[in-house]
Amino acid sequence: MATPLRPSEWVDEHGDLLYRYAMQRVRNSQVAEDLVQETFVSALAAVDRFASASSERTWLVGILRHKIMDHFRGSARRPDTLGDEANAALEDPTFDKRGHWKRTPARWSANTDTLAEQGEFWATFHDCLAKLPRRAADAFCLRELSRLDSKGVCEVLGITATNLWTQLHRARLMLRQCLEENWFGRGSAKARK
Numbered sequence: 341m342a343t344p345l346r347p348s349e350w351v352d353e354h355g356d357l358l359y360r361y362a363m364q365r366v367r368n369s370q371v372a373e374d375l376v377q378e379t380f381v382s383a384l385a386a387v388d389r390f391a392s393a394s395s396e397r398t399w400l401v402g403i404l405r406h407k408i409m410d411h412f413r414g415s416a417r418r419p420d421t422l423g424d425e426a427n428a429a430l431e432d433p434t435f436d437k438r439g440h441w442k443r444t445p446a447r448w449s450a451n452t453d454t455l456a457e458q459g460e461f462w463a464t465f466h467d468c469l470a471k472l473p474r475r476a477a478d479a480f481c482l483r484e485l486s487r488l489d490s491k492g493v494c495e496v497l498g499i500t501a502t503n504l505w506t507q508l509h510r511a512r513l514m515l516r517q518c519l520e521e522n523w524f525g526r527g528s529a530k531a532r533k
Contacts, residue, residue: 345387345396350380354400361401365408365481367470375411379404408486409496412478416497461523468518472511479504480511 346353358379362372382403390399469477475497482493483504494504 375407378407412496464523476507476511479507
């Protein structure tokens with residue numbers, strides 16, 4: 341027997357989780373709030389089609405995931421320009437012409453298992469993510485946070501595979517640099533924890 345849906349309790353029971361899920365992917369609180377609202381509205385409109393094949397929460401996250409993809413499709417149609425800070429980061433490549441490090445990366449002595457549990461790290465990570473050019477950040481979030489395959493990311497963003505790899509490379513380079521400066525930096529107290 342299927343458990344009846346309880347739309348009157350959705351906000352209290354699932355709102356925070358849905359908001360965090362959206363924030364990790366869209367990096368904008370207003371957009372995340374709007375996407376969660378749209379999720380609830382769509383779920384209410386489709387409540388009679390809920391098949392009980394999954395939990396209520398899983399069903400709502402699935403709807404939100406589709407709303408996020410729609411958001412990325414829409415934002416992919418808007419032009420993107422690299423800011424001065426982003427251009428400066430790209431002008432200073434990590435490797436020299438022979439493929440050697442120009443500057444040895446900072447030693448990351450933090451325990452990676454506990455790192456994921458540290459809210460302070462994630463706050464720094466999201467700050468760094470917010471500094472990326474929009475298209476690079478969107479590609480990174482879809483591929484690495486939403487775990488969408490490359491073909492799916494290309495379809496959502498309306499880009500070629502070559503452009504996707506360029507955007508991902510750019511995002512990873514800039515995230516690495518920002519995290520080194522703001523979290524793992526040499527001599528920082530955070531790196532020694």
